[in-house]
Amino acid sequence: MxxxxxxxxxxxxxxxxxxxxxxxxxxxxxxxxxxxxxxxxxxxxxxxxxxxxxLLAGLVEEQLEDFRVLIEHAVANEDVNAAFEELFRGAVELVVHRPLVARVLAGSKDEFRAMETKAEAVVTRAKKAKVIRPDVGVSDFKRLVCGIELAARMGPRPGEAARRYVEIVLAGIRL
Missing domain, CATH: 1.10.10.60 (Homeodomain-like)
Structure with missing residues (x-):
């Protein structure tokens, strides 16, 4: 039994x-x-x-682990510019192909605080190194990632659109 x-x-x-x-x-x-x-x-x-x-968190447990690994890699990367870009591009790629992850990240609660804190460290390091604008914060990072996912899904080729939007956003937030 x-x-x-x-x-x-x-x-x-x-x-x-x-x-x-x-x-x-x-x-x-x-x-x-x-x-x-x-x-x-x-x-x-x-x-x-x-x-x-x-329920959302349960549905995306494995994909969130992929996001945790992405963040850990960016935190460990000594090249500040590469770390920020890698995290931004990787986060967009993840949410475009797994829209439930975007929902979880957009509605972040306590269980995601550790990931957010580590992502904030990458963003802060990029600001201090003058890689990105000083007014960009981790909340902007999250909203931009989720916004790109939403915009990319409106067209026929979301992956292609997302890559294009990433380039546009990166050009806008770089110094």
């Missing part, structure tokens, strides 16, 4: 699998829709996910 902990893990995995199948272009199902499709009570969904943001 499976333990309660094992059953809970299986239920969470099942809910995430159903939610992934339902998620389209950054849209996450409501808890009622998810419960119905997963054939569980809505209380089961709430036991695993406190709110929509928690």
């Amino acid at each position: 499976a333990s309660k902990r094992s059953d809970a893990k299986q239920n969470r995995a099942h809910l995430l699998a159903v939610a992934r199948a339902m998620a389209k272009d950054g849209e996450v199902p409501s808890f009622n829709e998810l419960a119905k499709k997963a054939e569980v009570g809505v209380g089961t969904v709430y036991r695993h996910f406190a709110d929509q943001q928690a």
